[in-house]
Amino acid sequence: MSETNTKLKALMADLFKCSPEELSDSTGPGDINGWDSLGHVSLMAEIQKQFGTHIPVEDAIEVESIADIVKIIDRPQEAHA
Amino acid sequence: MSPAVEPLWTPVSPGTDFAGQLAALRSLPRQASAGINERLAALHGLSEALLSGAGSLREGLPADGLAFLSAFLRQDNLRSLISREVPAPGALSEFIAIGPRKSLRLLPRGLVCHWVAGNVPLLAVFSWAVSAALGNANVIRLSSRQGDVMSPLLRALAAQSPVGRIISDETLVVSFDRNHSEAQQAMSLAADVRIAWGGRDAVDAIRGLPTRWDCEDVVFGPRMSMAVIDPAIIKPAAVTRLVTDIVIFDQLACSSPQVVFVKGVPGEAGFDAFMGLFQEAFARQSAAFRRHGLDFAETFRISLDRTRAILSGGTVLRDRGTQWTVAIMPVPADGIDCANRFVQVVPYQSLDEIYPFIPENAQTCVVQLPPQDLATFSEQAAWRGVCRFPNPGEGNHFENPWDGIGLVSRLTRFVVRSEAGR
Numbered sequence: 001m002s003e004t005n006t007k008l009k010a011l012m013a014d015l016f017k018c019s020p021e022e023l024s025d026s027t028g029p030g031d032i033n034g035w036d037s038l039g040h041v042s043l044m045a046e047i048q049k050q051f052g053t054h055i056p057v058e059d060a061i062e063v064e065s066i067a068d069i070v071k072i073i074d075r076p077q078e079a080h081a
Numbered sequence: 082m083s084p085a086v087e088p089l090w091t092p093v094s095p096g097t098d099f100a101g102q103l104a105a106l107r108s109l110p111r112q113a114s115a116g117i118n119e120r121l122a123a124l125h126g127l128s129e130a131l132l133s134g135a136g137s138l139r140e141g142l143p144a145d146g147l148a149f150l151s152a153f154l155r156q157d158n159l160r161s162l163i164s165r166e167v168p169a170p171g172a173l174s175e176f177i178a179i180g181p182r183k184s185l186r187l188l189p190r191g192l193v194c195h196w197v198a199g200n201v202p203l204l205a206v207f208s209w210a211v212s213a214a215l216g217n218a219n220v221i222r223l224s225s226r227q228g229d230v231m232s233p234l235l236r237a238l239a240a241q242s243p244v245g246r247i248i249s250d251e252t253l254v255v256s257f258d259r260n261h262s263e264a265q266q267a268m269s270l271a272a273d274v275r276i277a278w279g280g281r282d283a284v285d286a287i288r289g290l291p292t293r294w295d296c297e298d299v300v301f302g303p304r305m306s307m308a309v310i311d312p313a314i315i316k317p318a319a320v321t322r323l324v325t326d327i328v329i330f331d332q333l334a335c336s337s338p339q340v341v342f343v344k345g346v347p348g349e350a351g352f353d354a355f356m357g358l359f360q361e362a363f364a365r366q367s368a369a370f371r372r373h374g375l376d377f378a379e380t381f382r383i384s385l386d387r388t389r390a391i392l393s394g395g396t397v398l399r400d401r402g403t404q405w406t407v408a409i410m411p412v413p414a415d416g417i418d419c420a421n422r423f424v425q426v427v428p429y430q431s432l433d434e435i436y437p438f439i440p441e442n443a444q445t446c447v448v449q450l451p452p453q454d455l456a457t458f459s460e461q462a463a464w465r466g467v468c469r470f471p472n473p474g475e476g477n478h479f480e481n482p483w484d485g486i487g488l489v490s491r492l493t494r495f496v497v498r499s500e501a502g503r
Contacts, residue, residue, distance in 0.1 A: 004088035015170045047484070054157040061474040076288045 004051075005070050011046055012066070015039075021042040047073065087119060087201050091306045099255070099264055100332060103271035106218045106253055107192050114251070117173040117245040127234060127240035128154035129425045132347075146203040153479060159214055162481040173215065182373045186496040189216035189299065190275035193492060196287050198279035199224035200333050202473055204301070206230060207479040208276050209252065210490070215492050218251040220268060259283070265290055272296050274492060299491050301484050304335035304444030306476065309435060309458060311344045312355035315449045315473070320355070322474030324362040326447055328370050328405070329477060332420045336445040336469070336477050340418030341426050342435050345394070348410060359426070360398050360407060367405040367422055375403065380419055386417045390425070413438050432458050439465040444484060447476045 004013045005025070013020040018033040029035050035043070042065070046057045056064075063069055106259045115123075119180045131151040141325050152158060162168045169177040169185055174439045176184040188354070193212040197205035202223065209219050209231075221231055231254045257264040269275060269290035277287040284302045292298075308323060308502035315323075327338050341359075345352030375383075390408035398407040405422040408414075413425055427434055432454060439446075443466040448455060468485040481488050 005187070023206075037222055038132070041148045041152045045129070046157075048157070054408070056161065057152050057158060057473060057478055059473070060152070061322065061478075062318075062472070 002070065002074070004073050005066070007050070008047070008066065008070060008073065011050055014025065015043060015046055023066060026065050028065045030061065043069075072079075085149060091473060093336065096166060100267045100271075102253055103192070103220065103267060106220065106251065109251060111347060114144065114247050115216070116243040117170075117214065117216065120216065120248060122241050123161055123238060123245040123248055124154045124159060124210055124214060125156035125176050128152075128156075128247060130237045130241065130439055146453075148465060150206055159210070160209070163214075163489055165437045166481055166487045173493075178500070182500055184498045184500060186498070187215075187493040188496060190492055190494055191217060191457045192220065192271055193217045193274040194220045194222070194268050194272035195276045195426065196222050196278060196283070197224060197227070199227045201221045201278070201330070202230045204278050204337070204479070206234065208278070208299075208301075211481065211488050212274075212276075212492050213248045213252065215489065217492060218253075220253045220255065220271070223254065229254070229256075259286065269296075274299060277301065297491050299486055299488070300444070301335075301486075304442050304484065305440045306338050306445035306447070307337050307439070308338040308341040308447035308449075308476075309339060309432075309444070310449050311451060311454065312351045313344070314451055315355065317358055319406070319449055319473040320358040321362045321366065321385045321448070322472075323447060323476075324359065324366045325474060326476030327369070328363070328366045328422055331372055331422060332424075335392075335475050338445070338447055338476060339424060340413045340438070341424055342429050342438075343426055344429055345432070346428055349464075354397075356407075356426070363398075363405045363407055363422070364400060367400070368422070372404070372422070376420060382418055383423060386423060390414065391418055395425075404443050432461070436461055436465060438468060441466060443467045445471065445476055447471055447473055449473055 004019050009020045009023045009050055010052055012023055016039065019031055019075050022032060029040055040060065045068070051073050059072055065073070104418060124429070128151045129332050131147060131154070133405055160170070163173070167187065169179055172175040172185045172187045176186045179185045195205050196207055205221050212219050223229060225230070235249045235252055235254070239244040259265070269287070269292050272292060275287060275292065277284045277298045278301045280303050284300050288298065288300065303357070312325065330337055343352060343355060345355070347353065360382070363499060380403050383406060387399065387406055387408070390410060392416050393410065395408045395410040398409070399405065407424055408417070408428055409426045409428070411427070413427055417423070419425060426437070435458070439462055443462070445463055446467045446469070448458070448470045449472065450458060455470070467478070468482070
């Protein structure tokens with residue numbers, strides 16, 4: 001498991017008040033308590049704080065699983081003007 | 082339990098010095114009050130406060146809209162919306178070279194007045210946030226029949242930072258009846274920009290008010306939206322997102338699809354498989370998103386439209402009650418009111434079949450098409466009036482441009498300067 005993956009699951013376990021063992025790479029929005037639409041925005045905000053990665057709304061909408069988020073965090077960042 | 086929120090908005094009634102309040106806002110010295118970066122940071126802080134649910138901030142705000150709003154107010158999101166339209170966003174802070182000879186500076190227009198639609202009050206927050214970020218003062222007129230969505234936000238913003246306080250102080254929230262002509266005229270005459278949200282009657286009434294000769298009008302009027310889907314390429318998760326676009330605001334938002342064109346023929350495996358997923362998603366998402374309580378007229382209208390769809394040769398898929406309806410129709414039926422989670426599905430085989438059914442007031446067309454079809458369709462449909470082609474799930478996300486209007490240009494003055502010695 002990559003460092004990003006481990007760190008992300010720890011962040012999510014803290015945010016959604018669950019155990020990291022409950023989170024698999026295929027876990028997606030709606031699969032755990034609190035990961036609703038508002039929880040999703042909160043998650044994106046926490047990712048920005050802890051990883052320094054801004055996830056654009058268009059990408060956030062298409063996230064279907066933890067594995068998707070890991071890919072976004074690990075990809076090169078788009079530059080903002 | 083949190084204490085009740087005292088409203089900040091001012092009911093404009095006889096004896097209220099509304100004209101004086103407007104004049105005071107117009108005369109605010111905004112030149113050095115706060116720069117764009119500080120303003121974006123303050124709005125970002127408001128997003129954080131929304132996410133943390135501090136105090137009574139979420140009171141009065143629709144739950145489904147909170148996620149949209151908090152995502153919209155993120156600093157990176159606002160920055161992205163601005164830079165999408167402005168070639169040199171740095172010009173919001175200083176003169177920036179645009180080519181070898183000229184420099185550009187963008188300044189706020191002054192006082193922006195927002196008239197908010199009664200049915201979707203949250204929309205005002207979007208136009209207000211962009212306007213405030215760009216340095217304008219704002220007046221927001223809430224309909225007398227809607228809740229006050231602004232006061233909790235302004236309180237939280239003011240508590241965030243000194244710049245949050247500045248933005249809050251530069252915002253006046255008022256409420257008056259639409260027939261209060263004195264207040265309507267005073268607000269219109271004070272405006273450097275008028276932003277009108279609402280139906281045809283509402284926007285016509287605002288446009289008919291007297292105004293300054295150089296006032297800019299931004300009209301977000303009555304629009305219709307649709308979707309075009311190729312079942313061969315859409316994934317199950319995207320079907321769910323498409324249904325969310327339809328369901329989430331009960332089709333009150335003008336960006337909610339009312340007709341979905343689906344490639345194929347009923348009875349074909351691909352079409353039927355899509356309809357199976359679509360129907361399942363409708364049942365699931367209708368349960369997931371709380372709906373406003375239907376009154377008798379709305380309930381009756383759904384029943385009537387189901388009958389109309391069947392009599393027009395359609396097939397109706399629905400729940401046992403009136404939670405959701407999917408009517409598979411040979412062509413879009415004009416007489417059917419696609420509201421309250423009632424959508425028409427129209428099969429097509431060639432994109433050419435769709436163009437005649439694009440309404441004059443088209444706004445959003447949610448699309449999931451192969452690249453070549455997307456290129457062909459979006460070019461043709463854009464010429465027929467469609468303003469946005471988002472992917473499923475993005476339909477209701479307020480973005481810039483909106484309704485074909487670049488907000489930054491309308492809310493700023495573009496100042497150009499020749500470089501010294503050239």
